Amino acid sequence: xxQDLPSTPKSTKMKYWRKPLDADKVKVPHGxxxxxxxxxxxxxxxxxxxxxxxxxxxxxxxxxxYHYPEVKEDDACVNCQLCELLCPEFAIFxxxxxxxxxxxxxx
Amino acid sequence: xxxxxxxxEETQEQAHPMDELLRMDRMxxxxxxxxxxxxxxxxxxxxxxxxxxxxxxxxxxxxxGCTGRVAGYIKVDSFHTTHGRAIxxxxxxxxxxxxxKVIVVSGDGDLIAIGxxxxxxxxxxxxxxxxxxxxxxxxxxxxxxxAPTTPLTANASTMPYGNFEPPFNIPYxxxxxxxxxxxxxxxxxxxxxxxxxxxxxxxxxxxxxxxVTPCSTLYARRNRLGTGxxxxxxxxxxxxxxxxxxxxxxxxDFQSTIKLGKFIERRRPTFLESLDDWYGQVFGDxxxxxxxxxxx
Ligand SMILES: Cc1ncc(C[n+]2csc(CCOP(=O)(O)OP(=O)(O)O)c2C)c(N)n1
Ligand code: SF4
Ligand SMILES: [Mg+2]
Numbered sequence: 428x429x430q431d432l433p434s435t436p437k438s439t440k441m442k443y444w445r446k447p448l449d450a451d452k453v454k455v456p457h458g459x460x461x462x463x464x465x466x467x468x469x470x471x472x473x474x475x476x477x478x479x480x481x482x483x484x485x486x487x488x489x490x491x492x493y494h495y496p497e498v499k500e501d502d503a504c505v506n507c508q509l510c511e512l513l514c515p516e517f518a519i520f521x522x523x524x525x526x527x528x529x530x531x532x533x534x
Numbered sequence: 535x536x537x538x539x540x541x542x543e544e545t546q547e548q549a550h551p552m553d554e555l556l557r558m559d560r561m562x563x564x565x566x567x568x569x570x571x572x573x574x575x576x577x578x579x580x581x582x583x584x585x586x587x588x589x590x591x592x593x594x595x596x597x598x599g600c601t602g603r604v605a606g607y608i609k610v611d612s613f614h615t616t617h618g619r620a621i622x623x624x625x626x627x628x629x630x631x632x633x634x635k636v637i638v639v640s641g642d643g644d645l646i647a648i649g650x651x652x653x654x655x656x657x658x659x660x661x662x663x664x665x666x667x668x669x670x671x672x673x674x675x676x677x678x679x680x681a682p683t684t685p686l687t688a689n690a691s692t693m694p695y696g697n698f699e700p701p702f703n704i705p706y707x708x709x710x711x712x713x714x715x716x717x718x719x720x721x722x723x724x725x726x727x728x729x730x731x732x733x734x735x736x737x738x739x740x741x742x743x744x745x746v747t748p749c750s751t752l753y754a755r756r757n758r759l760g761t762g763x764x765x766x767x768x769x770x771x772x773x774x775x776x777x778x779x780x781x782x783x784x785x786x787d788f789q790s791t792i793k794l795g796k797f798i799e800r801r802r803p804t805f806l807e808s809l810d811d812w813y814g815q816v817f818g819d820x821x822x823x824x825x826x827x828x829x830x
Binding site: 461463466468469470471472475476493509511512513514515516517518520522 | 548550551552553556561562563565566567568569570571572573576577580722724725728761762763766767
């Protein structure tokens with residue numbers, strides 16, 4: 428998280444603020460998200476703090492009557508697992524996806 | 535969105551990694567939407583995993599409160615003690631079996647109000663236990679009464695015009711009583727909190743990690759601060775990391791900067807080290823070092 432780094436902009440979204448020099452050579456991992464819809468209580472922690480903005484809230488309700496996260500951009504998850512760590516309901520997790528190519532990083 | 539990535543409990547083909555560390559028969563937990571307590575449980579589980587300690591050698595003890603429920607949810611040997619008595623219970627466990635890693639997870643009210651005396655003495659004796667104090671600034675479970683950690687001017691059900699009692703600064707309290715490891719993180723800082731838990735587990739002696747955590751239903755709502763998510767955003771914008779900060783500077787005022795970091799890491803003889811050392815001096819060769827009270 429960026430708080431310890433100098434002059435972090437005051438924003439409500441955690442953002443990439445530094446582009447690594449070897450960004451074009453680094454193989455970016457990909458994650459596959461698993462969402463256990465009926466555990467979700469709609470806190471939005473995952474949607475808010477996903478550094479890749481992968482998630483959005485559903486229009487549908489789960490059995491508890493909450494909107495839940497769904498994957499907005501299927502390939503964008505980099506398996507950082509921040510959503511999994513923050514989720515207070517143990518309702519979302521990522522597993523690393525086996526990669527064929529890789530190599531480019533657009534951020 | 536893709537169908538395969540969204541699963542309902544019944545069709546779930548892969549278990550959540552936390553499921554094996556939780557008592558799933560007690561799920562769903564009682565915690566409110568946007569409460570930060572679930573995040574703290576995940577961080578503790580990750581820290582145990584990272585530490586490589588066998589879960590058979592871990593015991594979790596909680597007092598009473600929303601935070602106190604942790605002992606009931608985590609699937610290791612655990613005990614949900616009476617209000618304020620998590621530390622004395624943990625002390626007993628540790629002394630009976632010094633090989634156990636004894637972890638106390640409890641609330642600010644439980645540990646610092648009714649349990650305050652136990653807290654200062656465990657730190658003074660440098661009892662080799664790890665204490666995770668979830669500070670949500672309030673007695674949450676019982677309806678939002680003022681705690682000795684409620685910031686000045688904050689509203690509580692027993693301080694309807696705002697709190698006028700100065701709160702304890704928990705890291706300073708632990709430091710001045712002699713704790714070996716003292717850190718403070720917020721529940722947003724999951725990775726740092728996990729590292730701090732692992733460090734606290736490894737540190738010999740009394741270690742304390744204070745975790746500033748949102749209570750949406752009582753603290754945030756009473757103080758019109760929005761939801762737990764709004765509190766996380768507040769932490770994001772208003773927490774400053776200052777490792778090694780003078781613990782006297784760590785007061786938390788209502789909705790102002792919260793200093794986080796690792797403040798104290800010192801090596802001081804633990805209770806059992808002092809005991810062995812002293813009785814070794816007094817009784818010489820006749821003394822056998824203390825090995826616990828449990829028969830293997
Ligand atoms: C001896 C005793 N006194 C009072 C209570 C009522 N009581 C239950 S939980 C609690 C406060 C809990 O506050 P805290 O430890 O901060 O936990 P939180 O709910 O905020 O996580 C109190 C006063 C009790 N259970 N036992
Ligand atoms: S009352 Fe507060 S601390 Fe208790 S579960 Fe609800 S949000 Fe969490
Ligand atoms: Mg509390």
